[in-house]
Amino acid sequence: MRNTVNIQLTNGKRRTGLQRLGLLPVAIMMLTAYAAIYHFYLAYYLFEWMASSAKAAPGVQMFAILFILNGLGYLALVSALYLPALQPVRRITGFLLIGYTALTMLLWYLLGNRSNEGLMDYSVNIVEGVLLVLLLVKIWQERQGRRHAA
Template sequence: MPLTVAVILLALGTAITHLYLGLQLTGFGGYGLGVLFILNGLGYIGLTALLYLPVRSLDPYRGAIRYALILFAALTIALWILFGTKDSLGYLNKLNELLLIAALVVEGRLRRN
């Protein structure tokens, strides 16, 4: 249970960061990039919700959803490395995403046992 809480908090942390940046960018006329940040934040929220919502019909897909969230975070990190602003918020958010990936991997292994 503590690991699940950690995953949720880490995912929400990075989601909020991306939503905030997206709203900031759209407010300054950067609509294309702002929309991408907003979609990224919503992606984190959506995948995390699918992973943990108590919906029995999702049970057979939890492993695939967890894997999709890991890939989503890894892609976000890779795109930041290629195109992102290298500032303290960016580095902090990437650390958050690395911790999210680690927590998801550990949780996935524990749930298989």
């Protein structure tokens, strides 16, 4: 027996699962996945560099671990944002994801080595910036929906 949520549409058809997600949630999930995958890639790159290099700079292993944790944090927060079981805390999760993304961007600005960064390093920050805007739009839409419902 499957537990799915069905939504009755005005034309009599039903949508289940991912079919009922709109463009905004899908865009938020895709951008968050991009940011997470990129941070996993950075961790992999650093571990490869440490394995092939005779002398790795101190603290590189710590950065690799932080990149892994950052990717996992993105995935955990976006999952918590859209899991049905966690809907009561969805608003809080949205704010946490906004703060997490902003902190990631700030730390890149403060700690990043921009002397050898390429297009990929800037692209992930552009993606994170767009993600912040979409999360703020999502929260604004939810607030507007609650005002009109009251």
